[in-house]
Ligand SMILES: Nc1ncnc2c1ncn2[C@@H]1O[C@H](COP(=O)(O)OP(=O)(O)OP(=O)(O)O)[C@@H](O)[C@H]1O
């Protein structure tokens with residue numbers, strides 16, 4: 203019932219907000235009123251030269267609901283890619299496909315191909331456990347374990363057996379906290395509960411926890427939405443530093459944040475990947491009407 | 503019955519009047535409260551005072567009538583001692599209601615009985631009249647008072663509030679009353695037997711106290727063996743219930759699909775609904791002999807009533823307490839913590855072992871303590887399966903006895919009410935109460951703490 207209503211609403215919204223740019227040849231024609239249809243082709247270059255991850259024709263269904271529609275996208279090495287779009291367009295869903303977190307949702311079904319360094323991560327034979335160690339995830343709300351700061355960081359390395367001795371573990375903990383810019387603030391109270399930190403510190407703790415298992419790709423789903431501007435600035439700074447060693451995909455609702463931290467931006471709309479391109483290009487010269495409307499604040 | 507009709511009628515009238523005074527439906531917004539509240543207001547006024555009077559009347563009617571009847575008796579019959587008089591009155595009452603009487607029926611008695619009947623019917627009539635007229639009068643007063651300014655809603659809520667308070671007071675006062683009575687009887691017991699003997703005595707043999715020359719023989723009322731027995735049985739029960747309950751809770755919360763869960767959980771909870779007597783004879787008739795045979799086949803001496811049998815069955819009984827509460831707290835562990843763990847590449851069992859269980863542990867502890875207090879207070883199973891002999895032993899194959907069993911045996915049968923033996927039951931009850939109350943408080947405290955943590 204509720205789902206159906208929502209769908210109807212969206213269709214109407216779509217119809218109203220015109221799309222006239224299916225082929226991508228004619229830029230910014232304001233005429234026409236067709237919704238994006240199934241063989242819509244993304245505008246901009248979805249492929250890159252040295253992809254870390256590469257998605258081809260990815261579809262996601264929640265039961266009957268088609269949440270991600272035929273998305274092709276590469277995620278480049280040592281780059282930050284920002285995913286933006288109106289609420290409910292499928293950003294989180296797409297992000298969760300990249301480390302198979304959608305497996306934890308019973309009704310969720312993913313088709314298509316997603317490769318991480320040439321390995322198909324939806325291959326039946328693939329074990330998700332090492333995959334998730336390679337593709338880490340930071341969530342919207344800071345969610346430290348109700349354990350000490352030290353144990354929060356040590357959790358991952360422990361379960362993956364990354365540290366042979368206590369000394370090594372100590373080192374991993376220190377290194378991860380240092381990379382997340384938290385070491386100076388917490389080094390004297392590693393045995394205190396992680397839940398006792400401030401929101402911004404908690405989020406950096408979660409990032410440190412993700413770094414501790416030494417992933418190749420880090421997925422972040424609105425990592426700053428629960429933080430104040432100062433904490434946000436710190437996390438953004440951190441993302442910029444992490445780019446040197448990691449590949450990062452970040453979902454955000456803040457245009458400024460996307461513009462500040464990312465090199466590439468992908469705009470999603472109702473399950474479609476509408477446009478993707480260099481962040482500067484997307485924000486200064488969007489090619490699709492929907493993208494333009496969104497980033498200029500006329501919609502979403 | 504008549505009163506209910508009257509109240510319904512009053513509701514209708516009150517509602518209608520509220521509408522009339524403001525000039526029909528369109529004037530409703532001029533009323534202070536919704537029309538229905540005026541209806542309730544009138545109905546409550548019609549009902550409550552009348553009910554109150556009826557209640558008082560009925561509780562005093564009996565004694566007043568008896569006094570009247572006694573006054574009506576000839577003087578020489580009245581001047582006997584109270585006991586005989588009581589008997590006589592009883593006879594008269596029996597006669598009046600047409601039952602068999604013990605004494606010979608003579609003229610005066612017959613007359614007294616008739617008198618009684620007469621009084622009773624008059625009483626009934628009067629009651630009816632009084633109650634109905636009170637209802638009518640009060641209802642009419644309330645009805646007249648209705649006007650647009652009257653704050654009927656507030657008054658109705660006030661009365662309802664009062665009713666609710668009264669009900670909860672009854673529950674609380676009953677509890678307090680029970681505790682006080684147990685407390686007083688226990689004091690009387692501790693007059694006869696010193697508290698220290700009771701708490702620290704190692705021997706329990708209340709039978710000795712029955713013999714006249716040894717009343718209050720010291721050392722016979724040591725509660726230690728009983729508590730040891732209780733603890734042994736409860737411990738065995740927890741040994742069964744905690745692992746099984748916890749694991750089934752984990753399975754239900756994290757592994758089972760929603761469909762299986764919706765069937766399995768109620769089924770598991772049925773265990774809690776089985777009457778304990780049924781568990782009791784299962785333990786006594788099926789399990790205990792089986793254990794004994796098993797024990798003998800490997801050369802162990804097992805008494806036919808063993809702590810083991812009682813403990814095992816009691817464990818089964820309290821499984822649902824553990825599993826249901828644990829399931830709740832495990833479910834209350836936020837999904838975000840599980841996601842965080844999965845996102846780090848942890849498997850499901852690692853996540854449960856290292857994240858979910860530690861986070862849920864306080865809540866689980868609370869559940870276990872509640873189950874323990876349930877086990878300690880359990881009576882029927884141990885009465886039937888654990889035996890009566892107060893052995894101070896840690897061997898689960900011997901028969902032991904528990905506090906509850908002893909209370910039952912002390913009070914079963916005809917006893918003098920003030921012998922140390924019967925009073926001991928109250929002392930045991932008090933001690934048991936204190937222990938389980940303590941456990942409950944601690945458990946609830948832990949559970950509450952735990953809830954706060956995730957709010
Ligand atoms: N667990 C789920 N079960 C069913 N439908 C879901 C589920 N999660 C998401 N959806 C649906 O899939 C669509 C995409 O949701 P998603 O969470 O990916 O949106 P989003 O772009 O992240 O939105 P937001 O910006 O509000 O976080 C929505 O229409 C949503 O209703």
Ligand SMILES: [Mg+2]
Pocket residue numbers: 293294295423
């Ligand atoms: Mg989202």
